[in-house]
Amino acid sequence: MTIPRATKIVATLGPASSESxxxxxxxxxxxxxxxxxxxxxxxxxxxxxxxxxxxxxxxxGRDIGVLADLQGPKxxxxxxxxxxxxxxxxxxxxxxxxxxxxxxxxxxxDYKDLVHDVKSGDTLLLNDGxxxxxxxxVNDRTxxxxxxxxxxxxxxxxxxxxxxxxxxxxxxxxxxxxxxxxVRFEADFVAVSFxxxxxxxxxxxxxxxxxxxxxxxxxxxERYEAIGNLEEILKASDGIMVARGDLAVExxxxxxxxxxxxxxxxxxEHNKLTITATQMMESMIESPVPTRAEVSDVANAVLDGTxxxxxxxxTAAGKYPVETVTAMARVCDEADRSGSFALDKExxxxxxxxxxxxxxxxxxxxxxxxxxxxxxxxxxxGSTALWMSRLDSGVPIYALTPEESSRRRMSLYREVHPVLMxxxxxxxxxLLLEVEAKLVELGIVGRGDLVLMTxxxxxxxxxxxxxxxxxxxxxxx
Numbered sequence: 001m002t003i004p005r006a007t008k009i010v011a012t013l014g015p016a017s018s019e020s021x022x023x024x025x026x027x028x029x030x031x032x033x034x035x036x037x038x039x040x041x042x043x044x045x046x047x048x049x050x051x052x053x054x055x056x057x058x059x060x061g062r063d064i065g066v067l068a069d070l071q072g073p074k075x076x077x078x079x080x081x082x083x084x085x086x087x088x089x090x091x092x093x094x095x096x097x098x099x100x101x102x103x104x105x106x107x108x109x110d111y112k113d114l115v116h117d118v119k120s121g122d123t124l125l126l127n128d129g130x131x132x133x134x135x136x137x138v139n140d141r142t143x144x145x146x147x148x149x150x151x152x153x154x155x156x157x158x159x160x161x162x163x164x165x166x167x168x169x170x171x172x173x174x175x176x177x178x179x180x181x182x183v184r185f186e187a188d189f190v191a192v193s194f195x196x197x198x199x200x201x202x203x204x205x206x207x208x209x210x211x212x213x214x215x216x217x218x219x220x221x222e223r224y225e226a227i228g229n230l231e232e233i234l235k236a237s238d239g240i241m242v243a244r245g246d247l248a249v250e251x252x253x254x255x256x257x258x259x260x261x262x263x264x265x266x267x268x269e270h271n272k273l274t275i276t277a278t279q280m281m282e283s284m285i286e287s288p289v290p291t292r293a294e295v296s297d298v299a300n301a302v303l304d305g306t307x308x309x310x311x312x313x314x315t316a317a318g319k320y321p322v323e324t325v326t327a328m329a330r331v332c333d334e335a336d337r338s339g340s341f342a343l344d345k346e347x348x349x350x351x352x353x354x355x356x357x358x359x360x361x362x363x364x365x366x367x368x369x370x371x372x373x374x375x376x377x378x379x380x381x382g383s384t385a386l387w388m389s390r391l392d393s394g395v396p397i398y399a400l401t402p403e404e405s406s407r408r409r410m411s412l413y414r415e416v417h418p419v420l421m422x423x424x425x426x427x428x429x430x431l432l433l434e435v436e437a438k439l440v441e442l443g444i445v446g447r448g449d450l451v452l453m454t455x456x457x458x459x460x461x462x463x464x465x466x467x468x469x470x471x472x473x474x475x476x477x
Contacts, residue, residue, distance in 0.1 A: 018049045036068050071175060075159055363377075396415060
C-alpha cells in the first residue's frame with residue numbers, strides 16, 4: 001500500500017464547490033477538511049453545504065473535518081457611487097464617517113473607530129496593501145490623507161494601519177451568532193479572526209462550549225499584536241492559522257516567511273496544530289496549472305512541518321477547484337517524501353508529565369530506530385495520535401477509534417490517518433489481534449511487517465493510553 005500523504009489539505013467551500021458532484025471529486029482528489037467562510041453566505045447556506053459534505057463523506061467512507069471560519073471585525077471602507085474610483089500618487093483623499101456613497105475625494109467607513117486608532121503620520125494600507133495612504137490630519141469624523149501608492153479602489157475593501165494598533169474586538173455580535181450556527185452543524189474546528197491575545201481565544205472557546213459545541217479552537221494569526229502574544233495565544237488555542245494576507249499588510253510582506261517558520265515551530269513545541277493559508281495557489285483561480293513559485297510555496301510550508309495547507313478562493317470561486325486540489329496534493333506528496341527525519345535531537349528538549357504522552361514519545365523513538373511499517377494508536381479522544389504527530393517520524397500513524405467526532409478532528413493532524421474501528425474484544429491481547437487483522441484487511445501492512453501499537457487499559461477510557469507493544473504481523477495468529 002502506498003504511504004498516505006502526511007500533510008493535510010483544507011479547501012474553502014463556495015459557489016464553485018457547493019454541489020455534491022464537485023465535492024465528491026474534491027474529496028477523492030485529496031481534501032481532508034472543508035472550510036466554511038462566514039464572511040460570505042447565510043446560516044442556511046452553510047448548514048446545507050455541510051450536510052452535503054457529510055453525505056458525500058459517508059458515501060465515500062472518508063472522515064472529512066469541517067472548519068467554521070468566523071468573519072471577525074469588518075475593518076473595511078464603505079461604498080462608492082460608481083462602485084470604484086482610480087486614485088494616483090499625490091491625490092488628497094478623505095475617509096468620512098458621514099459619507100454614504102463615495103467619489104474620487106472621499107469614502108465612508110464600515111469601521112467607525114478608525115478615527116480613534118490613527119494619527120497624523122500613520123500609514124494606511126488598503127486592499128491587502130495594493131494602495132497606500134499617509135495620514136495628514138485626523139478629526140472627530142474624518143481622516144484626511146495623501147495617496148502615496150495609487151490604483152483602483154472599489155467597494156468595501158479592507159483597510160489596515162501599518163504596524164497594527166487597531167482596537168477592533170476579535171469577536172463581533174455576528175461572530176457570536178455564527179458560533180451558534182457552527183455548533184448546530186457540529187463544526188470540528190472554529191477559527192477566530194484577528195485575535196490579539198489569549199483572552200480573545202478564551203472568550204471564543206467559552207462561547208462555543210456554552211452553545212454545546214466541542215470544536216477545536218484555531219487562532220488566525222493576522223494582527224501585529226498577535227506576534228508579540230504568540231505563546232499565550234498558542235496556550236489558549238488548539239492550533240493556529242498562519243493567515244499570511246492580513247499579517248503581511250500589518251508586518252510587511254518580507255517578514256512573513258520567517259514568521260511562518262517560527263509559528264509552525266512554536267506550535268509543534270506546544271503540541272498545537274498549524275494551518276498555512278492565503279494565496280497558496282492563487283493563479284489557479286483562472287489557470288488549470290499552478291506557477292512554479294506557488295509550487296515552491298506549498299512545498300516549503302510542508303517542509304516547515306505545517307499540519308495542513310489551505311485553499312481559499314481557488315476552490316470557493318475559482319474555475320478549477322478539483323484541479324487545484326489535485327495539484328496541491330501532488331506537491332504535498334513530493335515534499336512529504338523529501339523531508340528529512342532526525343528525531344533523536346528533537347527528544348532532548350521534550351518534557352512530559354503524563355503517561356499517555358510518555359507512551360507516544362516512546363513509540364516515536366522506537367519508530368526512528370527500527371524498520372517500522374506503521375504506528376497504530378487505539379484512541380478515544382485522539383490525544384496520543386496528536387502528540388505523536390508533533391514530531392516528524394516519517395512513519396504513518398493510524399488512529400483507530402469508534403468515535404466519529406475524534407476521527408473528524410484527526411483529519412487535520414499531520415501524518416495521522418483516522419480509521420473506523422469498533423472494538424469487539426475486551427481484553428488487550430485479543431484487541432491487539434483485532435487491530436492487526438484490521439490493518440491487514442485495509443492493505444496497510446502485510447505478513448512480517450513490524451507495527452507499533454499503543455493502547456490503554458481499561459479499554460475505552462479517554463486519556464488512558466499506557467502500553468506500547470511491538471508486533472510482527474502474522475506471528476501470533
